[in-house]
Amino acid sequence: MNTDHLRAFVLAVDEGTFDAAADLLRISGSAFSQRIKALEKEVGQVLLTRTIPVKPTASGEELLRIARQTILLEDEARRSLGFRGSSPNYRPTITLSVAVNADSLASWFIRVLQEAATWDHVEIHAHAEDQEHTHELLRNGTVTAAVTESPVPVSGCRSEPLGIIRYWPVASSELLDRHRGETGEVDWAQVPQIDFSIRDNTQRTALQRLGVSTPAVTHLLPSVQAYNSAVGFGLGWGMIPESMLPAGVLEGQHRDLVIIEEIGPEDVPLHWQHWTTTTPALDRLTEAVKRAAAHLG
Incomplete structure (x- = not known):
C-alpha cells in the first residue's frame, strides 16, 4: 500500500475532516480526496464515513492500526537513515498516540511528559479515557499504547504491570450529617x-x-x-486517588473531609499495553512510563 495514502487515511480520522487533514499535508482538498479514493479502491472497501467528524467504517477500523504502524515504521526508518527531504533542517516527526486515564494523566504520568520534553521531533498525542476503557482505543487503532486496567493484552500487543492506584472514598462531614436518620445512620441512597x-x-x-x-x-x-474540588465543597462523595488527597484526610485530621469507612479503599491495577511491533521511539516511551510508574503505590 502507498504510505502517502495510508497517512492521509490516518490524518482524516485524527483531524475529523478532509480539509483539516489536507492542510496538514499541504495539499489541496481534491488531491487529498484522490488519495483516500485510491486507497479505498485498492482494498475494495469504503474506509471512511463522509460525515463530520469523519469516522472509520468497520473495514477502516481493521486497517487503522496497520496504517499507524506502517507510518511509524516509515518515519523511524527515515530518521535512522538521516532523510532530510527537500530541506537540510527537515526531520520526520514521530507521533506517539497514547490512551491514559485522567487520574494518571494528572499525576504520575506527568513525569513521562517531562522526559518527552527533551525528545526532538517526537510529539505525544494523549487521549484521556477511563482505565477500564483505554484498551478499546488500542484495539481499534486509535492509539499506539495505553495505560489500562486490563492485564489481558489486546491482539498484537504486549502487556506489562505498572503498579496500583489506591482510591479512597471521601465525603464532607457536613454532607453526610445532612443525610443521617434518627439512628445516626447515613442514608446512602440519598x-x-x-x-x-x-x-x-x-x-x-x-x-x-x-x-x-x-x-x-x-x-x-x-x-x-x-472533581476533587467538588468533593471538598460537599457537592457529593467520590473516590479520590491517595496521591491527590488533601493533607490530613487519611489521618482523620481534616477540618471537614472524612474517609467513608463503610466503603473502604479500592486498589486499581494499571498495566502498560503497546504494540508488539516496536520502534525506538515507542521503546523510549515505554521506558519512560516504567520509570514514572515506579512512583505509584
Whole structure:
C-alpha cells in the first residue's frame, strides 16, 4: 500500500475532516480526496464515513492500526537513515498516540511528559479515557499504547504491570450529617455521588458494597481538578486517588473531609499495553512510563 495514502487515511480520522487533514499535508482538498479514493479502491472497501467528524467504517477500523504502524515504521526508518527531504533542517516527526486515564494523566504520568520534553521531533498525542476503557482505543487503532486496567493484552500487543492506584472514598462531614436518620445512620441512597463520566464505574461499584445500586443524585464532572474540588465543597462523595488527597484526610485530621469507612479503599491495577511491533521511539516511551510508574503505590 502507498504510505502517502495510508497517512492521509490516518490524518482524516485524527483531524475529523478532509480539509483539516489536507492542510496538514499541504495539499489541496481534491488531491487529498484522490488519495483516500485510491486507497479505498485498492482494498475494495469504503474506509471512511463522509460525515463530520469523519469516522472509520468497520473495514477502516481493521486497517487503522496497520496504517499507524506502517507510518511509524516509515518515519523511524527515515530518521535512522538521516532523510532530510527537500530541506537540510527537515526531520520526520514521530507521533506517539497514547490512551491514559485522567487520574494518571494528572499525576504520575506527568513525569513521562517531562522526559518527552527533551525528545526532538517526537510529539505525544494523549487521549484521556477511563482505565477500564483505554484498551478499546488500542484495539481499534486509535492509539499506539495505553495505560489500562486490563492485564489481558489486546491482539498484537504486549502487556506489562505498572503498579496500583489506591482510591479512597471521601465525603464532607457536613454532607453526610445532612443525610443521617434518627439512628445516626447515613442514608446512602440519598447522598449525592460524583462520577467522572457516564462510563466511570468506580463509585457505583463501591456503593454496591453498601447495598445501594443507584443513588438519587449523580453529578458528572469530567475534570480531575473540578472533581476533587467538588468533593471538598460537599457537592457529593467520590473516590479520590491517595496521591491527590488533601493533607490530613487519611489521618482523620481534616477540618471537614472524612474517609467513608463503610466503603473502604479500592486498589486499581494499571498495566502498560503497546504494540508488539516496536520502534525506538515507542521503546523510549515505554521506558519512560516504567520509570514514572515506579512512583505509584
